[in-house]
Amino acid sequence: MTTAATSVDSESSAFDVESVRRQFPALSREVYGKPLVYLDSAASAQKPEVVIEAELSCYREYYANVHRGVHRFAQLSTDAYEAARQKVSTFIGAGCPREVVFVRGTTEGINLVASTFGRQRVGAGDEVLITAMEHHSNIVPWQLLCEQQGAKLVVAPMSQSGELIWDEFEKRLTKKTKLLSFVHVSNALGTINPAAEMTAAAQEQGIPVVIDGAQAAPHMPIDIASIGCDFYTLSGHKMFGPSGIGALYGKLEHLNTMPPYQGGGEMIRTVTFEKSEWAEPPAKFEAGTPNIAGAIGMGAAVDFLKSLDMAQVAAYEAELLEYGTQTLEAIPGLTLIGTAQNKAGVLSFLIDGVHAHDIGTILDREGIAVRAGHHCAQPVMDFYGVAATARASLALYNTKDDIDRLAAGIGKIREVFG
Amino acid sequence: MSELTDLYQEVILDHNKAPRNFGVLENADRTADGHNPLCGDMLRVSLVLEGDVVQDIRFEGSGCAISKASASIMTEAVKGKRVAEVEALFEGFHELMTGDPSVKGEAGAELGKLAVFEGVREFPVRVKCATLAWHTLEAALREDGKVASTE
Missing domain, CATH: 3.90.1150.10 (Aspartate Aminotransferase, domain 1)
Structure with a gap:
């Protein structure tokens, strides 16, 4: 840098x-007769031609449901959808594409982790740690989890300039802390948190780490391998891709042992009326027909960013x-x-x-x-x-x-x- | 700029700067809070009702120029009015900003100073700013203890 x-x-x-x-x-x-000055990309970014074209050509040329049909279009759509997963995986430095789950966006990514991994790990009297600069999407899912589990949401304070106060943060990493979740780049303040250092401090004490990366991905290189976090989540629309699509990175060891998020088609291996068996990740977490063209568009957004x-x-x-x-x-x-x-x-x-x-x-x-x-x-x-x-x-x-x-x-x- | 000055008329800027009937109303017998979740604005309207006449009214809180001026002008407009008249005013006021401009007239004539909000029509996302105080007043008159919301 x-x-x-x-x-x-x-x-x-x-x-x-x-x-x-x-x-x-x-x-x-x-x-209003004046050239547009668009200064609202933190809410949602504009889209490059390649992203628009990727969605259009999917619908115009080869659209079908993924992972289901034996026909030509089903194969083409599945290939494009999985290629998008591969692109996202490489872009963020994930271990392999199986560690990338397509979700609706960062909000759903965090909710997924809270309601699966969170419920497994956080019990009565435990604590979940966040920071004072979180977006509602990294507060409310944890509040819901803490209410359900009888746990406590703890907040690491920030300074007047909007920076994490390191000593206060470290003090709040205790034996009770079962999860740390923090924003990589604050949407309201722009603060870039020291993601790798925070992750290391938590993991030293065996605390798994979730990172809200929605605002980071459009601005800087992301390398999960070097950050070392357990989960990292992205929104397509913030990184010049379509809305309604995002990605959740999760360590394979976690994804393997986490319960499903939603039940339905695609996420199962076998179903009987007595019991169902789950598919392997990431399919286990992608119940129902996904946002196929959206995922392909997000893959195109990654191509665009990589070209830069x-x-x-x-x-x-x-x-x-x-x-x-x-x-x-x-x-x-x-x-x-x-x-x-x-x-x-x-x-x-x-x-x-x-x-x-x-x-x-x-x-x-x-x-x-x-x-x-x-x-x-x-x-x-x-x-x-x-x-x-x-x-x-x-x-x-x-x-x-x-x-x-x-x-x-x-x-x-x-x-x-x- | 013409539309901007239609929105931010002198009267509105004046009430924004120096809101009338602003502050806590001692001995209020009706109070309600209003909230615009889009911008986080909070407003409290307190009033003294004698029979069905709004004998006194004040508001407090923070908000944009439109919501503050609207609350200020509202308190002036409804003081001394019967509840039914207040309701008719709100209806006319709402109509002024959201109704079909070609059919305005009768209601508009009775609105008096409230008519300065006609410019809000051109800024649909701001209608909620102008109506927050009125929704809050309605809640105070209903006295059901619920927070009035623009959403």
Whole structure:
């Protein structure tokens, strides 16, 4: 990362953002007669032509159900679906494709782990540890589990800048802790957590680790082999793939011994009215007809990202984030929320006397899409004592011009509100 | 910018900056909380009802310019009104923002200052901001102890 960052410290970086932008048809659209500035990729990213085309060609050319038919299209669809699993597996550094379960997204991935592995491991009086910067999707499934099991949800605190307080975190890894689940990159603050170090600290004490990687995958290289976590989950739509598809990585030893998540077709070996036997993972966790075209689209999104070199993407975005931070910090009355040293893609901010929703509406009329609200992270908002922030989130297709347009849009807010 | 100034009219910006009837109402006999789960805004409306007349009313909480101004202007509009009149006002107010603009007129004429919210029509996602206070008032009048929600 360091070498990549120093090699692109000028405008003439190896990363060609204009050629990337041309691959995203939505980015050339106009909104209210103004060229779109899309700064809401942390909510959901735009899609490159290759992803759109992959879904279209699946439906147009060879669509059928997977793993079932003996006919030609069934074979082609199954091949494409399994090829997508292979692509995701390689992209995140999983041991083998069997460790990759297709799910609807990160939310379902975490719910799957909580309701199978979680129920096996967490009992009365035990603790599940999360951090103060989690998205609701990495809070609520554990709350449900703890309620069911009579366990306790423990929260590792963060500092005012939005960084994990290491000593406090370590103190909360105890004999009672049966599971650690944390966000790799915070959606509300942009904080990048030290995933490998946190994982090692937990595993030293025999505590299995779940990582919510939804916001990490679009910004940086992910290597599960080096992080060493037990579970890692992704959302297709955050990494330029389709919505309604995601992936859960799980260590094979866990997937083998975990009970099924949902019952139905595809996840069984044999069924009688007395008893059923489960298929091997990942099929054991993929009951029912999956999001076939979505998975194929996610595979295409991985191809797209691999064509770019994620280290270069991370370096380009770091430069953009730095520019955005400097630009926004220079605006009087604007406060940035989330100022971690190690940060990706998020500029969450407040403007004195103007509510986030009003910021969102005024920017929208300038053609600028930002998120306004609690970002599904209400505890994070509570920590900063605010109900909502405006959030400009960056992706690999954003430019310094987008930041300048944002700053000009914020000027309009002052015009309206005085 | 024309649509933006339709939304953020002077009256609205003024009530946002200096909300009327803002704060705790001592001796309130009806209170309800309102919540917009989309943005996390919370609002509390308290009132004193004498017979079926809203004798006094105040609100507190945080929100965007639209929700705060709407709450402020609402308290002015309903003070001294009978419950049935309050309900008719809410209906007219809601109609102003969501109804067919070609059939407005009769209801609009009685809305008085509330008519400044007509611009919200062009911003459908913001209608909930404008109606949160009214839903909360309704809940207070129903007095069923439920938190009013825009969802």
